Amino acid sequence: MAAEAPVDFAALQSLLKASSKDVVRQLCQESFSSSALGSKKLLDITCSSLSVTQEEADQLIRSLHRLTRLVAYRDLTAGEEILALFPENFHQNLKNLLTKIIMEHVPAWRKEAQANQISLPRLVDLDWRVDVKMASDSITRMAVPTCLLQMKIQEDASLCGDKPAISAVTMELSKETLDTMLDGLGRIRDQLSAVANK
Amino acid sequence: MEELCQPPLEAKSEVTNKLLDLQWKMGMAVSSDNCRSLKSPYVALMLKVADQSGQITNKSFEMTIPQFQHFFKQFKEMAAVIETV
Numbered sequence: 001m002a003a004e005a006p007v008d009f010a011a012l013q014s015l016l017k018a019s020s021k022d023v024v025r026q027l028c029q030e031s032f033s034s035s036a037l038g039s040k041k042l043l044d045i046t047c048s049s050l051s052v053t054q055e056e057a058d059q060l061i062r063s064l065h066r067l068t069r070l071v072a073y074r075d076l077t078a079g080e081e082i083l084a085l086f087p088e089n090f091h092q093n094l095k096n097l098l099t100k101i102i103m104e105h106v107p108a109w110r111k112e113a114q115a116n117q118i119s120l121p122r123l124v125d126l127d128w129r130v131d132v133k134m135a136s137d138s139i140t141r142m143a144v145p146t147c148l149l150q151m152k153i154q155e156d157a158s159l160c161g162d163k164p165a166i167s168a169v170t171m172e173l174s175k176e177t178l179d180t181m182l183d184g185l186g187r188i189r190d191q192l193s194a195v196a197n198k
Numbered sequence: 199m200e201e202l203c204q205p206p207l208e209a210k211s212e213v214t215n216k217l218l219d220l221q222w223k224m225g226m227a228v229s230s231d232n233c234r235s236l237k238s239p240y241v242a243l244m245l246k247v248a249d250q251s252g253q254i255t256n257k258s259f260e261m262t263i264p265q266f267q268h269f270f271k272q273f274k275e276m277a278a279v280i281e282t283v
Contacts, residue, residue: 003231073234113232120242120260126272130279145283147276148214151245153259169257171215171247175280182277184220185270188241191224192263195239 003073007066009087011059015094017050021101028101031064032072032109034116071102072109079103118156124166125152147173218254219246241266 018024030042046057067085076082082099126149133144150170173181220243227238242260249255261269 003234069232073232075233075235110233114227114230114236114238117227117230117232119240120258123259123261123265123269126269128272128276130276130283132283145280147280149217149276151257151259153257169215169245169247169255171217171245173217173276177217178273178277178280181217181220182273184222185273188222188224188266189270192239192241192266195224 003069005066005070007070007085008059008063009090011056011063012067012094012098013091014050014052014056014060015098016091017052019049021097023049024097025101027060028064028068028098029105031061032068032105032112036061036065067098068102068105068109069113071106072113075106075110077103077106121153121155123151124154126150145175147175147178149173215247215249217245218248220244221246239263 015024015027018027027046030036030045036042042061043054043057046052046061047054050057050060052060070085071082074081076085079099082102083095086095086098128150129148131146131148133142133146135141148170149172150168152166152168154166155164222241222243224239224241227236227240229236240260240262242258244256244258247255247257
């Protein structure tokens, strides 16, 4: 939500109780996800693996979520930029470890953030078939080539949570319509080239 | 291929929907609540589709550039095939 929300760095100190660097790495990854903040499962796992109270685990997850989201938002890729986020008296080793982990994950997190940002629905599948119409209820004999097309469109994932709805639309295109469609798409392609060359 | 019979009226598309119109735009996402600075081009399409009763629905969706190129390629394939039947 608020990408620049303040990070409670003190809460990150709970990570000092982690048994290994992998535990820290795992927590960073899990906390980035948009489902991290409501997740009872993540809360419980954090409590037990770090031996902290629910309260402390909640604050830790919240802080890690904000920190990782902040870095993705600003696209901080350099070590110095990430180190600069921490307060002066922060535990040196933990700071270095977190910076290293974050640097490794920023590109993947940016990709995930972009994939999940609001958008129009997305085309997930396109199937087609060319037929020859031989007859219909109004005309008994003909040989009209026609194209049957089915598009599967998935609603915006960020609106529908885990199970975004997929709707299928099937349509029939005559040769003329198909040619007109191709013209239109060709124009988009031309525009893309024009923009790319600027 | 020689047409056996040229229908005076267009054969009714009773079975599926008919594509009436295609509208498009190209845009560039510059920023979002997740990523302050983006340079992410996309193509958005809106298809106007009529069902057998004449009811019109609009189907909108967006694609990244590689997705659009694949989309375009498939239409070119369809056009090539329809020429041969």
